[in-house]
Structure formats: structure tokens, C-alpha cells
Amino acid sequence: MSEWSRVDDDAILPGRACGSCTLCCKLLGIPELGKAKNEWCKYCEIGSGCRIYDERPAPCREFLCGYLSWEMTGEHWFPARSKMVIAPEYDGERLVIHVDPARPNAWREQPYYSDIKTWAALAARDLRQIVVSIGNRSIVILPEEDVDLGFVQDDERIVIGEVVENGRLRLRAMKIRADDPRLAGAQAGAVYGPSNNPFG
DSSP: OOOOTTTTSSOOTOOOOOOOOTTHHHSSSSSGTTOOSOOTOOOOOTTEEEGGGOOOHHHHHOOOOHHHTTTOOOOOHHHHHHHHEEETTTTTTEEEEOOTTTTTTTGTTTTHHHHHHHHHHHHHHHTTTTEEEETTEEEESSSSSSEEEEEEOOTTTEEEEEEEEEEEEEEEEEEEEEOOOOTTTOTTEEOOEEEEEEET
């Protein structure tokens, strides 16, 4: 079984709980509530919980952050402490680490950065993506480099592909318009092999 297998599970790990953490209520967007990313939800009692918990929309009901559900996160990833919320996208094909803009360099601190680079190596092996999101900025984490793509617009997609450089395979990352013909039939969050990647 892949070490990545629990990234999109819907079960809370033993001993894990939200507790006093409400950071997802700030960092994640909830269209059903008209809530943009990186602003506090108007229904959130910061450090306590949701004032409409029983009537909260489906995205809130269904969401479990990586700290709660992913075996590869240690206790130091508790979002209220780390200032980061780990969220899977595209059925676990992409892992996004949402960083509180009030602590934009938290992901570069230890032991977080070492963890993220370990995950990047596993993601590359399993053809998955790791992205750090800070406000409107997206940074793709690859085993050999971190690629700052800046602001990825709604009509753009993050693409990772394997290319041959100096006789060896390596990963490259870029953003591409969603209607680019090179993405025709592509699965969101996929990593391309050398025979079908859009890097030319």
C-alpha cells in the first residue's frame, strides 16, 4: 500500500481533534457562505468553533485537514500551532499546504520544511503534486527545487511534468491556461510523464 494512501481518507486519526483550532475557517474559501480564502468566516468563534455548526454547509461538514486524517503528519502539524492547514484536492492527487498569510514563512521553518520535502519525494514517486499556498501565491514543491508560480488565476492550471535533462529525468512545474490544447483530456492534479507532458 502506498504511504500516500491516507491523504484523502475520511477518518480521524486516534488522539486527533480540532480542539481550539479554527484556522480552516480563515484559510479556506467557502463559496456557499460567500467566504473568500484568507479571511475569517463570519460564523466562526475564533479559538472555539462554528456558530452554525448544525447547519454548516457540506464543504465544512466533509472537510478533514491533514492533521486530523493523514498518518504522515506529526503533532507539530496541529494547525493552531503550525499556522498551516493541509488539504487534499482532486481526490488526493494534489496536497495543498495553506499557510496563514500572517506567518508566510512558517512552511520554511523546521521541522515543517523537512516534512514537506519528504512528502515531495513521495509525491513525485506516486505522480502527485505538493503545493504551498500563501494568500494568492502558489509554490510547487518538487524534490530538487521549489517553484514559485506566483498568483495562479482561476483560468490557469498548475502542471507538473517529467522532462529529460542531461540524460536524467527530473520534474518541472509551470502554470498553463485551462483552455490550452496541451491540457486536452488531462486529469486535474496529474503529473505528466516524458511522453505526454506539455513542456515540449
